[in-house]
Amino acid sequence: MRSRITGATLTVAVLLLTGACATSEDWKVWRDHTTHFASGEHGFFSMRNNKDGSNPKVYRSDIEEARNQNWWGIYAVTVSPTQIFQN
Amino acid sequence: MSWLAIATVTAALLLGSAASVLAAPEDAITSVDLYTTAKARSLAATYQTQLLRFSEQIYHCLPWLGVTKNGIGFRQPKGAASDDRYLSVWISIDQADDGRFGTLPLAWRVSAMFSRYGVDMLRRMTQLTGIASDADVYGFSVILSWLKPGSDGTQPISETLALFIDKASLGDFLAKRLPASEFTSRATFNVFEGKDPVGRVPLEVWEDNFNSTFKLKNYVLAKGQKC
Numbered sequence: 001m002r003s004r005i006t007g008a009t010l011t012v013a014v015l016l017l018t019g020a021c022a023t024s025e026d027w028k029v030w031r032d033h034t035t036h037f038a039s040g041e042h043g044f045f046s047m048r049n050n051k052d053g054s055n056p057k058v059y060r061s062d063i064e065e066a067r068n069q070n071w072w073g074i075y076a077v078t079v080s081p082t083q084i085f086q087n
Numbered sequence: 088m089s090w091l092a093i094a095t096v097t098a099a100l101l102l103g104s105a106a107s108v109l110a111a112p113e114d115a116i117t118s119v120d121l122y123t124t125a126k127a128r129s130l131a132a133t134y135q136t137q138l139l140r141f142s143e144q145i146y147h148c149l150p151w152l153g154v155t156k157n158g159i160g161f162r163q164p165k166g167a168a169s170d171d172r173y174l175s176v177w178i179s180i181d182q183a184d185d186g187r188f189g190t191l192p193l194a195w196r197v198s199a200m201f202s203r204y205g206v207d208m209l210r211r212m213t214q215l216t217g218i219a220s221d222a223d224v225y226g227f228s229v230i231l232s233w234l235k236p237g238s239d240g241t242q243p244i245s246e247t248l249a250l251f252i253d254k255a256s257l258g259d260f261l262a263k264r265l266p267a268s269e270f271t272s273r274a275t276f277n278v279f280e281g282k283d284p285v286g287r288v289p290l291e292v293w294e295d296n297f298n299s300t301f302k303l304k305n306y307v308l309a310k311g312q313k314c
Contacts, residue, residue, distance in 0.1 A: 056304075056305045057305050057307050058303060058305050059307050059309075060147060060150055063150045067153065076238070076245045076281075077245065077282060078245040078282070079245070079247045079281070079282050079284075080282060081157075083279070083282065083284070084164070084165055084230060084247075085164055085165050085175065085228070085249075086162070086164075086166075086167070087117070087121050087123050087162065
């Protein structure tokens, strides 16, 4: 009986630990893609320029790059075109 | 990356539609061979140049907006019985997760997005040479998608407004001969949360000239482009 309890406890512990590790790692993945911008403006309005602030310029390619980093937006669940219209 | 993360990304990739993929100007135009009727193919071929210019104008002059792949074309609303064609553009709006915006009810968010971007896009489409006066063009349509506020912590989803309006009503509305309330009652529209249809919401329209007046600070227009 005692060994069964020990076994069950170990199993639960292993499950919790592996689950916790997965959750932790998953959270890191999500956290590493903090792609929303803190301001209430459009995302790329806060894009970088020269770090010293000199000669700031924004090119269309910068905006593309910012969009490509928009992890959330790219993979957001969006209505399918076939739900809206037909060709 | 753990199995859960892989599963999450895979699911997101599978669930995310082509609509979430933004396009370069030429890829934003629905190609002629994708249409199913002769009328649509004819319209697409006739106005190819105008549509490409429109796409380029959005790409270069309104960089805070993105057009989805195949997002510009002569569409029919889903389930339409007759071959009425609407010039349609599907816009994805870069909108940061604004706390104030997130506190608005869905109907207000939809109204704000339509007032700011939808009306301006409809106006621009009516100004494309020849299209509004073409008897084969029944109306205009705008599809607006943005990230649902607060959905970034779990599975991000888009909110989408899809609106279709006949060209006579749109012309009267833009000329201020038709009140906004009558315009919205005549329009066919649906709201979606992710892939889930919400249906019609109380849609209010007000003056908002952001899209036609805003200038992105320090933005350098590509050579050869005019805005």
